[in-house]
Amino acid sequence: MSTFSNLGLKQEIVEALTEIGYENPTPIQEESIPQILSSGKDLKAFAQTGTGKTAAFSLPIIQQIDVESKHTQAIILSPTRELGIQIADNIKNFTKYIKGIRTVAVYGGAKIEEQIRGLKRGAHIVVGTPGRTLDLIKRGVLKLESTRFLVLDEADEMLNMGFKDELDAILEATPDTKQTLLFSATFPKEVNQIARNYMTDPVEIETAKVNTGSDNVNHIYYLVNERNRYNALKRIADINPSIYSIVFCRTRKETKEIADQLIEDGYNADSLHGDLSQAQRDTVMQKFRKKTLQILVATDVAARGLDVNNLTHVINYKLPDQIEAYTHRSGRTGRAGNKGTSIAIISPKERGKLRPIERKISKKFIKTDVPNGKEVCEVQLFNVIDKLKTVSVNETEITPYLEGIYEKLEGLTREEIIQKLVSLEFNSFLDYYQNAPDLNNVSTDRDDRGKRRNDENMTRYFINLGRKDKLTPAKLIGLINDQRITKNIEIGQIEILDTFSFFELDKNYQDETLSSFEDTSFNGRTVNVEITKKQKKSGGGDRGGRRRRDGGRRDDRRGGDDRRRKFNKGGGNSSGERSFKGGRKRPNRSGARHH
Template sequence: MSDTENVAGDVNKPVEDETSVAQNNLHNESNGERPLGVADVLGDTSNACENPATSAVDNATEHVNAETSEKTETANKVKDIADAAEEEPAEDDQGPKFDDLGLPEDILNAVKQVGFEQPSPIQAETIPVLMDGNDVVGLAQTGTGKTAAFALPILSRIEKEAHHPQALVLAPTRELALQVAESFQSFSQHLGGISVLPIYGGQSYGVQLSGLRRGAQIIVGTPGRVIDHLEKGSLDISNLRFMVLDEADEMLNMGFQEDVERILEDTPEEKQVALFSATMPNGIRRLSKQYLNSPVEITVKAAQRTSENIEQDYLLVSHRNKLDALTRILEVTEFEAMIMFVRTKNETEELAERLCARGFNAAAINGDIAQAQRERTVDQLKDGRLDILVATDVAARGLDVDRITHVFNYDIPHDTESYVHRIGRTGRAGRKGRAILFVTPRERRLLKAIERATKSRLNEIELPTVDEVNEARREKFNDALTESLGDPQMQVFRELVKNYAENNDVPMEDIAAALAAQMQSGEEFLMKEPPKTERPKRRREDRYGDDGRRGGGAARPFEERFNKKPPTVSDRHGNEFAVYRLNVGHRQRVRPGAIVGALANEGGLNSRDFGRISIFSEHSLVELPNDLPEDVFRLFDDTRVSGQLINIEPDPGAPAGRPGSHKRRDRGERNGGDRGGRTSGRGRYSDRDNRWENARGERSGRGGRNRFSDHGKDRGGFERQSRGRNDKFSNRRNDRKDRRDNRHWGNR
């Protein structure tokens, strides 16, 4: 089976059966002592291959030619049979089934209803091990189907009567957490009695607290928000039975190692742990040795490929501009039929309605649509009555329409397996196809994962300009006029227009233009450049927020913030970093991991792009590569940490008379302030006075705010004088204590 056929089908990989191997060796194998003949392959061919011995003239040349022709024909037929056998795999050897993995009957029914037919390699190897109660370390790339590999065993062993967290899944980003939660829910909705709750930063606490109070049994979250709930006491994991670390290497790269260990320390000793990672760095090995109990290591390599017949493009676009960008692309793209993928059922209907309102012939299918209506919609797509089909991954399973020339990923899939199946709907049977992918700035990591897993490079395209869209509209207008010239009612309208022109003394051109304008129903025919919206400039005294927004901070224009160059520093390897200021600090309970996670998500950065991180009472300083383009910083305009706009800007420096913190001292003189506050290597953070290890040993309960405590230092890293704010408060507290003690002893 070819790669294209494998992508289009529902099985995960082609099956090599013994029949095809035997047919491949037909030319080399012997049948006893006699060479393989035509009759051995095609049956009785005496009539088809009869030697013309009754001919009047029978010379040696004709005999040789006939024999040569017969052998050539035989070889060709044998080759055709071998090729056919290669293209048709045996149906009795399809590898392991879900029925063979030890899953209970209700889980198997849920798997069938979701549409899964055959387990992927990581599922086939991991599910039996987890069902036996063993810990697992799975080394697998994104897109190998590992979510179902741990979701199905967990769902099979959840106690529905117990309404408390029984399983906790940690994911590095909110997008991945949502995707994992959706995967759990796709199975649990067919089981009943199981509640799945995603908790992640950026969502209000109210929704999450309500779900926790209702007794969600499966929690899927990001490390930062999970720790927030642990510290608030709203999340109790003392009775946890299952723990999953998904994409653990990414969590470590984003600076969440200490947070992950903090969560693991709060879990009970008796639990089952599954750790999944694409690589095995030292940090992952240390985690597995320290927190896993004799884990079984499973390694699976992704072997997915995409067809060379499919042209793969992507466009970097913000979420709020997706619909306008989609409209432009559809107007300038020639396509016969298109399938468009979104994540949720509601989005299918919403997007289809918006496309219809903009003049496109679109319809939606999802899991809530009745089967009869789904079949009618697919038939319309097949016979040309429908041009665009908006669907979810589940609803599009098994869809096979030859007319589909384009696949549009309106929402990027969170796993590469879904991406491969999506674009496999086009480019079939040797035909050309095109796949277009929308990528928002925070989804760049998913784009890189798709390129790694598919071993293909996606082409970045530009948004069509207004002039290109208007030119396409003019061409379609001309084509519509040409098509209408053959309408049988032309004579009727010709007489009406002629009479109107004679009676009203109006030129024919004006009448034609009026009819064309009438067809627009008041809508503009030509697209206009959208107005550029500029944010109002703020007063300097309103720099840190306004009275109308408490805690959220006020946005400041990009041009106002980036009107100067940042100070630069160099590390011991000679790498040059620039110092930037963020409007969040200890007052917002900010941790270095939260800063790294936010900037990495929004700007597509990795852990190697971060230098030293210094957190103060009202702000933080972070070192980033000096050669970052301006576009990256524009992506941070709406970025929040702990609910506060960061308003990133070049560090303005310390006030006069105090050295700036970015002016590093020699390594022998300083006793803190390492890159990112790290004690050693990359990925570990501490405060400016190097108290990380001490803080880890001294903390108790679920606190830990003293880990990044550096209130006693100014931005230069020097001890504050007695005029400092903290010192004044400390002196007042001591005076009150002395007076209270004096009164106490005086009364005695």
């Protein structure tokens, strides 16, 4: 088996690597390090997240730095601030026993004055994002005429983020004699164009393994109706009390919405996306690394460069468009010898996206049922027991109160005390999941053509409020909750139209529903609720068949967007999960509390 010494690295570097815990080189390191050390040729390397590519290009560069010179000898470009900071930190660890090497990270979102001072003091290696690097070049502060090494890390992502012009300008500012090292997860035509324009007869390396941790990662999927996607995410968190996960969303907007919903529902979560300032991002990441946060909701771009090795799960709230993005995501779990799980939450229309991913990762997705309420409650019950069993007792602090405690508990048996202690946390879960719906039933949702489902367990109601009354799905759910029809009533489909709307509720509560809406008003308007589709209420009589006759229209096709909308306000959601009355939040999750 190869060692770092065998690759030609000097003892000071090997000593630092041993101290960090690097034992043997990964395939990309094994091929790249000798090539960069022994040859001045340019290099194109295919390397996925988690393969150790930072060490692959930085270790041979470190070995060839002339410490006596104050000029910048290496410039490393990365697509995001987080990745740039991580690379700079890694290099500082690698150079622990090499005196005199100075590394400076430059990136947007931080005070440029401090970065300028760092460059003026002398920086042998500069790690930067394209925008800030070009800014410093134009200011005449970053001078690259003595650059010997140029590294383009995650080149494909830099191009995806629109940095082509910046890359062209930076490359033009470097000498022709430099050695260019291009590392990329994929090589689309734009990356190859850069290679053709700025590299000379490059050596190409492509390691066989997509991700060194892939053997330790299980790939599973949950199939749910679109309206149940968020509730499936909550069930996944609840069935895994010790979850430590990144949830990947496709857009900044979706990232913020899902994180806000999780926080509101009592989960220990936060978001990471491009709209955050650097200080905000640093705060979020500090909490996540310390596991103060258990769930981080992020976009693919924002998650680039996150140095977290102990993730239990990676959750694809939505599958990415590019297969390579999935391998990047899943590669963040199952690292350092740990087992990990990559989860995809998909709707029936998305099943076709799994097959190309399976071919790429050479693994099959395992279909798994979303846990039901009983399963979640059982797991949470024993989680409470485990916490009770392992909790540390501060005898010094608690002793003065014990006599009074014993007095208050006098008359209770040992079994009764245990039952009451456990029930303090367990009751909220039991209450929430009592009669919880089965999220695995996808046959009753709309088909691909938008045809209405036929759900025999639900009653459809007409309500004389619509968009013109400023009614939204969230407000309608809040209005339903305010009626206190029954505890945790199931809410089904919602359609918000211009002047009227429809909603579905559990068919077992028709009388209670109709009576509860009597003498109800909304924004000063009297509310009228009736059963539609000629359904009979349980007490006999027919109030069905009524449809709004505005302009002779029976329907408003523009209501489709509202039917597919996700909600995070108004006391509940339209996806069939139980809602709490009077605007109360769902119970805090044991093992996933929000601080």
